[in-house]
Amino acid sequence: MTALCAAESIEDNSSKGLQIDGRNLIAVRKRGQLYLYENSCPHRSIPLEWVPDQFLDTDKHYIQCATHGALFRIEDGxxxxxPCVDDHLTAVAFEVRDGMICLS
Ligand code: FES
Structure with missing residues (x-):
């Protein structure tokens, strides 16, 4: 079980980039629920952000790729x-244990 960060460090309607064991991940919290994805746009297989920890659109309704502007639903990616409509971000299995986000 690999601990990533404290769950409470990700506030509602915010996102955070996480690096662990050579993996590049993003965590997002919406309506209190946490979501974890690989930080890789399905369009070009490159990281989604230009500015660290900023993965959401201005309304904070979607995850946005900074390169060509693709929008991804936070709930299921x-x-x-x-340009990659109907593709998905890759969800990463995790659980919160003792207040820490841990890879399953
Ligand atoms: S690289 Fe993400 S939309 Fe093109």
Whole structure:
């Protein structure tokens, strides 16, 4: 079980980049729920952000790729608009244990 960070360090409607064991991940919290994805856009297989920890659109409704603007639903990673529409971000299995986000 690999601990990533404290769950409470990710506030509602915010996102955070996490690196662990050579993996590049993003964590997002929406309506109190945490989501974890690989930080790789399905369009070009490159990281989603230009600015550290900023993965959300201005309304904080979607995860946004900074390169070509694809928008992904936070809840399931589905791309709803952009060059990779209908593709998904890759979800990462995790659990919160003793207040820490841990890879399952
Ligand atoms: S690299 Fe993400 S939309 Fe093109």
């Amino acid at each position: 589905l791309c709803i608009t952009g």
